[in-house]
Amino acid sequence: MSSFVTPPPPLKSNIVRTFSLGGKFFIILMLALVMSISGFFIESLTTERASIHGVQQASESAPAQPERLFGVELADSYRAIHRSLHYITLFLGLVFLTYFLFEVMTGRSVHPAQYALVGVAQTIFYLLLLSFAEHLGFDLSFLIAGGCTVGLFAINTHWLFHSRKLGMRxxxxxxLLYAFIYVLLRVEAYALxxxxxxxxxxxxAAMYVTRNVDWYGEGAPVAAATAAGGRDSWLD
Structure with a gap:
């Protein structure tokens, strides 16, 4: 009698795909919540910088103060940065959601470490915003810091998905996301x-884009979308 034992069949790739879609989605949510903690440290740094430059209160409710540095109203800049930090969790969540949708619709896997690097870049955006705002004012600083971060995200998308077209998209x-955040910060009366x-x-929009995605892993997302709608993915 032969002692040879037939090895079990290898796990199907759809099981791995199921984890990458279902499990990774919750990992990304938790990562966004954890990385938003950095906002407390940046807020403390903003308050410290405000104190150094003689601005007693760097909060949303603080009255306008005459302190200036190189012609920049510091109180207004610090208040705007404080208000931007109130939306750090929403901001991180939208950035991560965008990358996740790219991942789902292209079928390419992005490691959670890459999401963490994106979160670090988003945190550095606030540091750039704070450092530039002390010299250039909030509006111009948001344009510079936001432009650098958006450009980095676009290049990073090209690197991760090996698609120049996707990088441009x-x-x-x-x-649009950064423009939305800027408008949100400037319309105080209607911010909520x-x-x-x-x-x-x-x-x-996320529900619509993922409407044909097979979350249980029984088929490739793009293939399922093509079979259901007879059209290619909008990312092709």
């Missing part, structure tokens, strides 16, 4: 309304 998506409505449409 990422440039457009992240430009604008943020809530925009978040609703962002979730609705």
């Amino acid at each position: 990422a440039l457009g998506v992240f430009t 309304l604008v943020g809530a409505v925009a978040s609703f449409f962002a979730v609705a």
